[in-house]
Amino acid sequence: MTDIFHLENKIALITGGASGIGAATARELSRAGAHVLLADINLAGAQSLAAELPNASAVSMDVTSAVSIAAAFANIPRLDILINNAGIGLVGGIVNTSEEDFDRVIDVNVKSVFLVTQAALPLLLASYGSIVNIGSAAGTVGVKQRFAYCTSKGAIHAMTRQIAVDYPKELRVNCIAPGTVQTPFVEGYLEKYHAHEKEKVRAELVARQPIGRLGTPEDIASLVRYLCSREAEFINGAIIPIDGGWTTS
Numbered sequence: 363m364t365d366i367f368h369l370e371n372k373i374a375l376i377t378g379g380a381s382g383i384g385a386a387t388a389r390e391l392s393r394a395g396a397h398v399l400l401a402d403i404n405l406a407g408a409q410s411l412a413a414e415l416p417n418a419s420a421v422s423m424d425v426t427s428a429v430s431i432a433a434a435f436a437n438i439p440r441l442d443i444l445i446n447n448a449g450i451g452l453v454g455g456i457v458n459t460s461e462e463d464f465d466r467v468i469d470v471n472v473k474s475v476f477l478v479t480q481a482a483l484p485l486l487l488a489s490y491g492s493i494v495n496i497g498s499a500a501g502t503v504g505v506k507q508r509f510a511y512c513t514s515k516g517a518i519h520a521m522t523r524q525i526a527v528d529y530p531k532e533l534r535v536n537c538i539a540p541g542t543v544q545t546p547f548v549e550g551y552l553e554k555y556h557a558h559e560k561e562k563v564r565a566e567l568v569a570r571q572p573i574g575r576l577g578t579p580e581d582i583a584s585l586v587r588y589l590c591s592r593e594a595e596f597i598n599g600a601i602i603p604i605d606g607g608w609t610t611s
Contacts, residue, residue: 366591366593367394367587367588367591367593368394368395368591368592369391369394369395369396369443369587369590369591370394370395370396371395372391372395372396372397372442372443372590373396373397373399373438373440373441373442373443374391374396374397374398374399374441374442374443374444374445374590375398375399375401375421375438375441375443375444375445375482376388376391376398376399376400376401376445376447377401377402377423377425377445377446377447377448377474377478378401378402378425378447378448378449379398379399379400379401379402379408379411379445379447380400380402380404380407380408380410380411381404381407381545381546382543382545382546382547382579383447383496383540383543383545383579383582383583384400384402384445384447384448385411385579386578386579386580386582386583387445387447387579387582387583387586387587388400388411388415388418389415389583390580390583390584390586390587391443391583391586391587391590392415392416392417392418394587394591395417396417396442396443396590397417397418397419398412398415398417398418398419399418399419399420399421399438400412400418400419400420400421401421401422401423401425401434401448401478402420402421402422402423402448403422403423403424403425405420405422408420408421408422421434421437421438422434423478425448425470425474425477425478426469426470426473426474426477427477428477428481431477431478431481432481435481435482435485438485439485440485440488440489441482441485441486441489441491442486442489442491442492443491443492443493443494443590444478444479444482444486444491444492444493444494445493445494445496445586446474446475446478446479446493446494446495446496446518447496448470448474449470449471449496449514449547450466450467450470450471451467451508451511451547451551452464452466452467452508452510452511453507453508453551453555454507454508454509454510455506455507455509456509459509459510463510464509464510464513467510467511467513467514468510468513468514468517471511471514471515471517471518472514472517472518472521475495475518475521476521479493479521479525486533487529487532487533490532490533491533491534492533492534492535492536492589492590493522493525493533493534493535493536494535494536494537494538494586494589494590495518495521495522495535495536495537495538496518496537496538496540496582497515497518497519497522497537497538497539497540497601498511498515498518498539498540499539499540499541499542499603499605499608499609500512500515501514501515501516501517501518501519501539501601502516502519502539502601502603502609503608503609515539518537519537519539519601522535522536522537522599522601523599523601526598526599527599530598530599534589534594534595534597534598535598535599536589536594536597536598536599536600536601536602537600537601537602538582538585538586538589538602538604539601539602539603539604539605539609540577540581540582540604540605541570541571541576541577541603541604541605541606541608541609542567542568542570542571542576542577542605542608543576543577543578543579543581543582544576544577544578544579545579548567548576552564564576570608571605571606571607571608572606572607572608572610572611573606573607574606575606576606577604577605577606581604582604585602585604589602
């Protein structure tokens, strides 16, 4: 543990904590001294990761269900940090996005942040806590054939700013907007939509980020840790890109 960005004695809940950015964030916050609650619909995956960490517990949670969320929070007496990370993607423009698929993306990517944050708010206000929402570069710029996904991530950015305005002295809420990150999420997209040309499309994903590589879950996790730390206490209501220069080009 370094001398800065400590999170000792903090309790952090991470939605979608069993894999990808969520799992990397769990490892990073655990390294910083936090006790980590891995909230995921994939309870077995969350339990497996929790067993690897010195201070971690798995929490069964369907982030689209108020009942499931309430049941989880009934066993959480204190909370200092909330990471709203759970999310899904969808390929398609406005013409070929079905109402059912649109609703699913909004439920998982947007409504979940509303439901989980609302449930966590009393605990976070009691601890002068910190919220980090995982948005996306797709919430800042248009991405071809990502109508529902861009819509959902733009909403996350707006929600972050609005909560920060309502609670400027009681808690901190910020949003990280990653570019394309090498995760099972991206691998699933390549396999589903581009199985016959995975490496070609992967190269295209790399090329749109001027730095010349995809992000890593650890890149994002490091920024999450900083934003939750005492050293970041003057940062509130911010949407912070971490995208290899994509949105500046």
